[in-house]
Amino acid sequence: MTIIEIPAGWPADEPTARAVQQELSGRLVRDEEGPAVGMGHVTGLDVAYDDERDLVAAAAVVLDARTLEVVEEATAVGRVSFRYVPGLLAFREIPTVLAALDRLTADPGLLVCDGYGLAHPRRFGLASHLGVLTGRPSIGVAKNPFTFTYEQPGPERGDFAPLLAAGEEVGRALRTRARVKPVFVSVGHRVSLPNACAHTLHLTPRYRIPETTRHADSLCRSALRDALGEA
Template sequence: MTIIEIPAGWPADEAAARAVQRELSGRLVRDEEGPAVGEGHVTGLDVAYDDERDLVAAAAVVLDARTLEVVEEATAVGRVSFPYVPGLLAFREIPTVLAALDRLSADPGLLVCDGYGLAHPRRFGLASHLGVLTGRPSVGVAKNPFTFTYEQPGPARGDFAPLLAEGEEVGRALRTQAGVKPVFVSVGHRVSLAHACAHTLHLSPRYRIPETTRHADSLCRRALKEAQGEG
């Protein structure tokens, strides 16, 4: 298996990474509704780490947005490209995620990341970063809260409550299944918050976590185990 190496010139410290975030965040597009729910393709992205071996495995799984059936999947394994720093996690995995995306022949359509977009200390999490770099519409759907306050949404599927950071709504805590913990949805790039939540509900017909993330999570874990077995 080919290991994706860290790109030349990739930020090596916190100051350099923050500078890149500031520059790229100026390219965010926040005034588009985004693709229609249930049309075209939607691609789940996720990663798994082996910090002892300095490896990260990324998976990209394309689903038919209407049927939620898998159209295509791809993986890549690379070197962990940045130390662990909260708020800068995108820099640990983006080169490998981009390599997985590049291996797809199908149009990825909407990108769905297991992480955050605008719900981030500098309003530029992984979903926003990938959206800007690829030019594609993107959303973040995270399992756990991060850098905001929120009230519990109502108990029914589709109920939501705003995620607030310094008084700004940066996302929503969204109940994808009745009586189950919410997920945390934020805009990445070229999608409205209402559309991001509508896509998330459509992608979560049976479980708390969207099908995109469920498929990508399983695939990146398998890819990492294969890489470990070769090491």
């Protein structure tokens, strides 16, 4: 088992990480529509942790955007690269996530993160961070609300309500299953919010969370179990 080490020069404290966020956020592209729904590939990204052993396992699962069948998958296991600080979660996992992405041979297409993009205190969550670093279109689809207010969307699939931060719409609470609690969609990079929601609905034909996330969640947990078995 090869452990991805923390890159040299990786931010080690909160002020440095915030400064990196601020610098990278200036590179965000917010005026592109993004890839068409059902075209090309979509890639789910997720991580699993074992804090006692200071390990994080990342999974990248490429799906055919039309059929939602798995095209390719890759994993990586690395050291947790930053302590837990709300709003700085990306710094804990990005080196390992990038390592998993680098092991793919297929074009990842749209990146779908189990987390946030613009719906973030500094408008630069994990989906935005990964989008800027890779240059790829990205969205965040989170299971739980974070630092914003919202009204409950209508009860039917496709109903949504804006996520508001200081009066700005930073995402949407989107109902992917009728009368089931919503997911929280936000733009990462190079995708519009309506298109991000359209992709999310396409990726949830049967369950509340996207198929991309379901596959990546299962795979990263399996990779972590394998790594712990070898440790």
